[in-house]
Amino acid sequence: xxxxxxxxxxxxxxxxxxxxxxxxxxxxxxxxxxxxxxxxxxxxxxxxxxxxxxxxxxxxxxxxxxxxxxxxxxxxxxxxxxxxxxxxxxxxxxxxxxxxxxxxxxxxxxxx
Amino acid sequence: xxxxxxxxxxxxxxxxxxxxxxxxxxxxxxxxxxxxxxxxxxxxxxxxxxxxxxxxxxxxxxxxxxxxxxxxxxxxxxxxxxxxxxxxxxxxxxxxxxxxxxxxxxxxxxxx
Numbered sequence: 194x195x196x197x198x199x200x201x202x203x204x205x206x207x208x209x210x211x212x213x214x215x216x217x218x219x220x221x222x223x224x225x226x227x228x229x230x231x232x233x234x235x236x237x238x239x240x241x242x243x244x245x246x247x248x249x250x251x252x253x254x255x256x257x258x259x260x261x262x263x264x265x266x267x268x269x270x271x272x273x274x275x276x277x278x279x280x281x282x283x284x285x286x287x288x289x290x291x292x293x294x295x296x297x298x299x300x301x302x303x304x305x
Numbered sequence: 306x307x308x309x310x311x312x313x314x315x316x317x318x319x320x321x322x323x324x325x326x327x328x329x330x331x332x333x334x335x336x337x338x339x340x341x342x343x344x345x346x347x348x349x350x351x352x353x354x355x356x357x358x359x360x361x362x363x364x365x366x367x368x369x370x371x372x373x374x375x376x377x378x379x380x381x382x383x384x385x386x387x388x389x390x391x392x393x394x395x396x397x398x399x400x401x402x403x404x405x406x407x408x409x410x411x412x413x414x415x416x417x
Contacts (some may be wrong), residue, residue, distance in 0.1 A: 225403055237394070237407040244402070252404070283348055287403045292337045292356065294396075294405055296349040 195220035199284050199297040206304055212257075212271040214300050216284030219265065224286040226267040227294070228259055232280040243267060279304045307332045309397060311408035318385055319416050326380040326411045328395035333373045336398040339405065340369050340380050342391040349394065352380070385415045 196219045206212060218224055228240040239252045241259035249259050256275050260268045267284055284297040308331045318324055328338075337356050341349040353362045353369040355378070361370040368381040378395055392412045396405040 227404065229405075236409045237396075237405075239404050239406075242402060242404055250402075285349075285405075289401070289403070292398060292403055293351055293354040294339060294398075294403060295351060296341075298348045301346070 195286075195295065197284060197286055197295060197297040199282075199300050201300060202298065203301045204303070206274050206302065208276060208304055209273050212269070212274050212278070212302070214269040214282055214284075214302075216267040216269075216297055217265055218286045221265070221286070221288060223264060224288055226261060227285040227287075228267065228269050229283045229285065230280045231283065231299075237283070241269070274304045276304050278302065307335075307397060307399060307406050309395065309406055309408035311393075311395060311411050313411060314409065315412040315414075317414045317416060320385060320387060322385050322415075324382050324385055324413075326382070326393050326395075326413070328378040328380070328408055330376045330378075330397055332399070333376050334399070335373060336400055336403070338369075338371055338378050339396050339398070340367075340378075341394045341396065343394060343410070344391050352393075385413075387415045387417050389413060390415050 198217050225244050227242045229237050231237045243249050243261045257271050282300045285294050287294045310329045312327045339354045340352040343349050355362050355371045366383040371378045392410045394410045396407045
């Protein structure tokens with residue numbers, strides 16, 4: 194069966210510090226991968242998605258970037274965090290043969 | 306631009322009651338519709354996926370329907386239990402990228 198992991202589970206970072214969040218999927222190959230953010234009082238917003246290694250599409254202009262160095266690994270990064278980057282970050286995957294999307298446990302990021 | 310609305314925003318019912326959660330959308334040219342539940346501080350759990358050619362899906366006490374022409378989906382929960390308490394989210398896929406557009410959710414409380 195497939196599983197999706199995210200780490201760290203929680204993170205508290207000062208403004209201006211770098212960020213690296215990692216997501217890995219097990220039990221499947223060549224999935225579509227997604228990063229979403231859920232900010233306090235706001236809905237879930239898609240940040241990035243990837244259909245293959247090195248292929249990244251950005252949905253909204255922001256202070257973040259994403260990379261996919263391996264088939265089942267998706268990384269969310271920032272060089273300098275802003276207060277507005279605080280939120281709950283969720284990674285998800287989909288197989289193109291079946292459209293259901295599955296989510297990881299999330300990373301709670303607080304920028305102080 | 307697709308807009309997804311979920312009504313009501315919050316709902317409190319006594320245990321055992323049957324209930325309906327509503328999701329409406331402005332652009333009927335959807336690919337698929339997916340219902341999720343989210344427990345506080347947790348990731349999303351997929352409940353049901355309705356493909357655009359389908360009108361309903363059932364899983365246990367859950368039944369989801371889709372009416373693309375009217376831009377509506379409903380999630381029916383039979384014989385509600387306290388363990389059903391969570392936020393329920395509907396999300397649309399508009400194309401083969403399978404990116405999700407979310408509604409703001411319905412927060413459900415089932416009282417013992």
